[in-house]
Amino acid sequence: MTTPTIAQRTPLFDRHVAHGARMIEYAGWSMPLQYASIIEEHRHIRSAVGIADISHMGRMRFEGPGAAVFLAELLTRRVADMDEGQVRYSLITNDGGGIIDDVLVGHYHNDYGQPYYVLVVNAANREKVAAWIDAHLSRERAEQFGDEVIWSDVTRLWAMIAVQGPRSVELLQPLVDADLHTMRYYWGVQARILHPAAQRQGGIVTRTGYTGEDGFELSIGASIAPGVWEALLELGKPLDCVPTGIGARNTLRLETGMPLYGHELSEQIDPFQAGLGSVCHLTGYDFPGRDALLEIERQPRRLVRVGLELSGRRVARQEDAILANDKRIGKVTSGTFSPTLEKPIAMGYVPPEFAVPGTGLQIEIRRRPEPARVVQLPFYERKKKGKKK
Amino acid sequence: MTPEDLLYTKTHEWVCVETDESDEKIATVGISAFALELLTDLVYIELPEVGWDVVAGEPFGVIESVKAVSDLCSPVDGEIVDVNERVSDQLETLGNDPYSSGWLVKIKISDESGLADLLDHAAYRSQCKEEQH
Numbered sequence: 001m002t003t004p005t006i007a008q009r010t011p012l013f014d015r016h017v018a019h020g021a022r023m024i025e026y027a028g029w030s031m032p033l034q035y036a037s038i039i040e041e042h043r044h045i046r047s048a049v050g051i052a053d054i055s056h057m058g059r060m061r062f063e064g065p066g067a068a069v070f071l072a073e074l075l076t077r078r079v080a081d082m083d084e085g086q087v088r089y090s091l092i093t094n095d096g097g098g099i100i101d102d103v104l105v106g107h108y109h110n111d112y113g114q115p116y117y118v119l120v121v122n123a124a125n126r127e128k129v130a131a132w133i134d135a136h137l138s139r140e141r142a143e144q145f146g147d148e149v150i151w152s153d154v155t156r157l158w159a160m161i162a163v164q165g166p167r168s169v170e171l172l173q174p175l176v177d178a179d180l181h182t183m184r185y186y187w188g189v190q191a192r193i194l195h196p197a198a199q200r201q202g203g204i205v206t207r208t209g210y211t212g213e214d215g216f217e218l219s220i221g222a223s224i225a226p227g228v229w230e231a232l233l234e235l236g237k238p239l240d241c242v243p244t245g246i247g248a249r250n251t252l253r254l255e256t257g258m259p260l261y262g263h264e265l266s267e268q269i270d271p272f273q274a275g276l277g278s279v280c281h282l283t284g285y286d287f288p289g290r291d292a293l294l295e296i297e298r299q300p301r302r303l304v305r306v307g308l309e310l311s312g313r314r315v316a317r318q319e320d321a322i323l324a325n326d327k328r329i330g331k332v333t334s335g336t337f338s339p340t341l342e343k344p345i346a347m348g349y350v351p352p353e354f355a356v357p358g359t360g361l362q363i364e365i366r367r368r369p370e371p372a373r374v375v376q377l378p379f380y381e382r383k384k385k386g387k388k389k
Numbered sequence: 390m391t392p393e394d395l396l397y398t399k400t401h402e403w404v405c406v407e408t409d410e411s412d413e414k415i416a417t418v419g420i421s422a423f424a425l426e427l428l429t430d431l432v433y434i435e436l437p438e439v440g441w442d443v444v445a446g447e448p449f450g451v452i453e454s455v456k457a458v459s460d461l462c463s464p465v466d467g468e469i470v471d472v473n474e475r476v477s478d479q480l481e482t483l484g485n486d487p488y489s490s491g492w493l494v495k496i497k498i499s500d501e502s503g504l505a506d507l508l509d510h511a512a513y514r515s516q517c518k519e520e521q522h
Contacts, residue, residue: 313433
């Protein structure tokens with residue numbers, strides 16, 4: 001008999017239950033799927049602002065003089081040239097070039113001016129990435145004076161709240177002492193939280209997100225997270241802010257064409273297939289998988305990631321077969337009903353000759369083929385306002 | 390139809406059994422309000438055609454929401470004699486009025502033994518309470 005695993009709870013678990021969320025197990029965590037309607041939560045983020053608990057995301061902190069060099073040897077993206085405050089999207093690849101995880105790496109400094117890096121990894125990959133780090137961080141590197149790297153998994157110590165939507169600056173600005181109006185996309189800073197609930201603690205605020213809207217991600221101590229969550233909801237009332245769940249997070253990221261590990265990304269998929277070749281810097285320095293990727297880059301692609309729009313109402317789901325002239329050519333990795341386009345959308349992998357936008361294909365949904373059309377990703381792109389002075 | 394007077398499957402379909410003018414037993418089948426609340430964000434429903442045979446416990450259609458697709462299961466053995474086409478075009482009918490204008494199919498019952506397995510309203514309610522936890 002197997003013992004059922006008990007889902008981990010984020011620091012906001014009680015808040016979700018109190019607000020009537022439907023909780024599901026997601027990547028080993030008990031997370032809110034939705035509070036009311038997924039479509040309504042999705043639309044709040046597209047048109048106003050919504051907040052989401054993303055404390056299930058794995059967070060790892062690196063410090064010490066060797067941190068930058070070590071991370072550069074781990075990630076497909078350069079780290080050494082990152083300015084303080086900069087955030088980068090990167091991959092971790094295995095020796096064969098397969099994707100171990102997709103991550104965000106951020107470079108900050110604490111109140112005493114000491115620099116550190118934070119790696120945000122997928123919840124489902126946290127232990128795998130930790131093991132990979134341990135395997136690559138040699139004892140010499142960890143302990144040698146001048147090269148030391150100290151790293152710790154801070155996932156359970158820090159909560160993480162996403163504040164997403166066109167009104168996110170309005171909502172979050174009164175709560176932090178950093179200037180959010182001038183903060184650039186993919187930048188962040190360690191800031192003070194200006195609310196009694198924060199008990200004078202600080203946190204990290206970055207202009208990042210997984211929704212395709214303007215927005216921020218706020219990392220704060222676990223103990224103050226429930227108070228800050230409630231403060232955001234209270235301040236957000238006049239801004240039409242709602243709490244949102246994992247359900248809306250998935251429909252939002254899919255409309256934006258962003259890949260999700262376990263769907264579009266896996267160790268069996270290389271970055272070039274996934275359309276992520278641009279986040280692999282293959283010259284000038286080395287990381288696991290670099291030589292394999294140099295070779296893969298030269299080879300013709302067998303499969304590539306595409307976006308698909310369906311004309312019917314039936315929704316394609318992960319593992320559904322993609323057909324061309326009744327022949328199976330690939331499969332769906334994610335599918336949902338797009339609340340913005342009001343039709344089913346999907347992503348999947350097909351041979352390059354079928355990847356041209358406009359190509360007519362079919363997706364086999366419950367044994368019946370449904371017409372689908374290859375479209376350019378993303379499915380949805382927000383209209384960017386003119387830059388503020 | 391009032392929810393209190395209906396019978397329910399464990400899979401959340403409601404059933405109302407009536408005798409028609411030619412003395413045939415007809416089961417009207419729909420989805421419970423509890424199930425609709427769980428599903429939320431409906432995008433699609435697939436219903437059978439008149440004349441199809443259905444089997445108790447087996448799917449006669451599917452209902453799809455943003456996040457998942459679920460089978461609609463027949464409470465009885467029999468033949469589909471009527472289908473509420475209106476709900477396919479107006480899924481909101483289901484949520485607004487699940488026990489009346491939101492009915493899905495009418496089945497001419499060929500074997501009544503399946504009816505014995507159905508839950509009354511009180512038993513169904515306690516099952517739903519358990520599922521909520």
